[in-house]
Amino acid sequence: MSRRPLPHPVAARLSTATRHLPAPLAAVDLPAFDRNAEHLVGRAHGKPIRVATKSLRSRALIERALAKEGFAGLMCYSVREALWWAREGFTDIMVAYPSVDLLAVTELVSDPGLRAAVCIMVDSVELVDLIARGVGDVRGLRVAVDVDASVRVGPAHVGVRRSPLREPQQVEAVVRRAQERGLLVVGLMFYDAQVAGLPDSSAVVRRLKSRSDAQLRLRRAEITARVRQLVHLDFVNGGGTGSLHVTGRDPSLTELAAGSGLYAPALFDGYDDLDLEPAAFFACPIVRRPADDIVTVYSGGYVASGPPGWSRVPSPLPEHGLHRLRTEGTGEVQTPLRGPGAARLGLGDRIWFRHAKAGELAERFTHLALIEGDEVVGQAATYRGEGQCFG
């Protein structure tokens, strides 16, 4: 994967800004976050972007994104999280993943205010039945239907394994069952992970992405038209940080979704024309020197989810002149780093890293230091910092 160089050295600036704060600590560079927001909006071809909350996991930063022109609505990852936001007064909330938390759905459906604010995801007759049986009176519960947006290349499945719904008649069957049960079907979602979540690492990947877009446009158009004959749709959602530029052009979609691009973690370095600036970082202090060319920092092993491998491991900023040891990676409480940079560093100095993914960083910290220039201008609580943990 190609690594986009950071536009200018940031480690020294971040260390100066946060010198009064204990480390490990996490920080978000607000001007970079804001420029990323602008860049994402610029790629969306005028379609509103729903904020993917899982990729930020901090209320203040989610609200900062929502306040910008071009962003509208929340894409949550748990029904309990959606209830929390709805109780804060937010009214345009979609839960993007199926849930069998029937207690949470019962809470949602029994309060008219919450019910009007939140839409949950279904992708099978079985799930519709389970919710209807488990919750009892589900009349007026707003749901959207998640449609498989993977592509087929010959017999191969390219994309993630999520919704089992692929053919229009399968989607119609779920819509009809939902209607029979008294649910309100208000949306469709088609998330193209094979475009949005896959770096442009080779000509094969680029070809695959354009093929995916062509296939998906046809399926989205057909399925959306057929469902629109059965129900009124408030939204048809698709795309993510890595695919706004193509999903934004699909007339079947009324809105897009994105979150990661605001923090711009390391996994998003390898996309063509995705001109994001790293905006989220964490720092760990050097606590020992096992050899002249090695320094060891406290903690650091915040490995990301997904297929295991080096792309999931946090990376020290290149300007430190240090690299991870293949024998240890980043550790539970210690991370050794080797390189020419070790000679210029001493105990207590901080090494700045980027996480491979976006929101998962926030699960490791209670607060994110908010940076402007070389100053901390505030602290944003993470979900964890607010005592919330939604999985």
Ligand SMILES: Cc1ncc(COP(=O)(O)O)c(C=O)c1O
């Ligand atoms: C349903 C859905 N939509 C959109 C996204 C895009 O999120 P991001 O922009 O953080 O990559 C994701 C990410 O996994 C997703 O699951």
